[in-house]
Amino acid sequence: MANSATLTTDSKQTWGGGKSPFSVSYGKLMMWIFLLSDAFTFSSLLVAYGFVRFTFTGSLPNTVVKPFAHLSHNFVEEMQKAGLFVTERWPSPELVFNHFPFLHGIHLPLMFVSLMTFILIFSSVTMVLAVEAGHRMAKKEVENYMILTIIGGAAFLGCQAWEWTNFITEGASLSSNPFGPTAFAALFFIVTGFHGTHVLSGVILNIVIYLNVVNGTYEKRGHYEMVEKVGLYWHFVDLVWVFVFTFFYLI
Amino acid sequence: MDHIEHLEHTESPANMKSQIWRTFWVLLALTLVDIVLYFVLLSSHSIAKNILFVFLGIVKAFYIVSVFMHMKFERKFLVWIIIAPMIFVCFLIWLALTEAGYTFGMRLF
Known part of the structure; x- marks a missing residue:
């Protein structure tokens, strides 16, 4: 907190050197630039998804199963016979992602992925609370919030592993898809996989930061800015999930 | 310290x-x-x-x-450095979805 921003209207003073014209440290500015490039990468992947989806005939309205209805064990074959899962037609995400742990055989579209969304939003909140505690140099609080963030991230990864296992068990892969066009499964694995890799690296970074907090590294340094920088990355991962959730599951 | x-x-x-x-x-x-x-x-x-x-x-x-x-x-300058390039994403979306319309037509006929 030693040197907070002093608002300068004089441009000579702003660009005269010796201080950041953006009033942020070098590391934080570079984190923003990295996140911008990462936003481009995710945008390209999501735009690719939009492109491929637009080249297929839209899904048929589902008149076969209602939410909370029981699913037969050969649900996928039935849908294929009903013409809802055919290679020429984009499948309705509602009929593909409809499972929930411990509630096997019940049609629950969107429920599991909503739970994943809540987990990620909540871990974002604990992260920003850790940053806030860092500003007050409250070491113990930063530790606690970091632990909660790490747990949230790990829980999200566990959920994603469960979702992938389900999808793979039903026969989906990068080169096959019983629900419809192969590109549907391929794009699902690539985009959620790339996002999941980000969550995994975020969790690892959070663990590193947590250990540094425990060891008192930032206490000695005089500020907890590393928590902020990793926090930026963590919120970005949450931000990307908002759009993955929208394009892959809601629409 | x-x-x-x-x-x-x-x-x-x-x-x-x-x-x-x-x-x-x-x-x-x-x-x-x-x-x-x-x-x-x-x-x-x-x-x-x-x-x-x-x-x-x-x-x-x-x-x-x-x-x-x-x-x-944050300073307005930093905000615009990050937000302004997003215009390219908007362009990409417009481009991709327009082209997808033609590809869809080719798939049908």
């Missing part, structure tokens, strides 16, 4: 904690709105529905970036 570094940053407001929790409730509410709309509009497939969900996504993104990522309190 032997290696205290010089650090430049923009200050957070005093009520940061309450802003964080308010943002959390907004995000939670928006997600619940998403879920409710999803079930209400389950059997309809329309462009308007897609635009509605994308709009809600952008609102959520706005809250995450402005409060959680602290962008609301």
Whole structure:
């Protein structure tokens, strides 16, 4: 907190050197630039998804199963016979992602992925609370919030592993898809996989930061800015999930 | 306290904690709105529905970036450096979806 921003209207003073014209440290500015490039990468992947989806005939309205209805064990074959899962037609995400742990055989579209969304939003909140505690140099609080963030991230990864296992068990892969066009499964694995890799690296970074907090590294340094920088990355991962959730599951 | 570094940053407001929790409730509410709309509009497939969900996504993104990522309190210059290049993403979306329309036509005939 030693040197907070002093608002300068004089441009000579702003660009005269010796201080950041953006009033942020070098590391934080570079984190923003990295996140911008990462936003481009995710945008390209999501735009690719939009492109491929637009080249297929839209899904048929589902008149076969209602939410909370029981699913037969050969649900996928039935849908294929009903013409809802055919290679020429984009499948309705509602009929593909409809499972929930411990509630096997019940049609629950969107429920599991909503739970994943809540987990990620909540871990974002604990992260920003850790940053806030860092500003007050409250070491113990930063530790606690970091632990909660790490747990949230790990829980999200566990959920994603469960979702992938389900999808793979039903026969989906990068080169096959019983629900419809192969590109549907391929794009699902690539985009959620790339996002999941980000969550995994975020969790690892959070663990590193947590250990540094425990060891008192930032206490000695005089500020907890590393928590902020990793926090930026963590919120970005949450931000990307908002759009993955929208394009892959809601629409 | 032997290696205290010089650090430049923009200050957070005093009520940061309450802003964080308010943002959390907004995000939670928006997600619940998403879920409710999803079930209400389950059997309809329309462009308007897609635009509605994308709009809600952008609102959520706005809250995450402005409060959680602290962008609301940064210098305007930094904000524009990050936001302005997003125009290229808009261009890419327009380009890809237009082309997809032609590809769709080729698939059909």
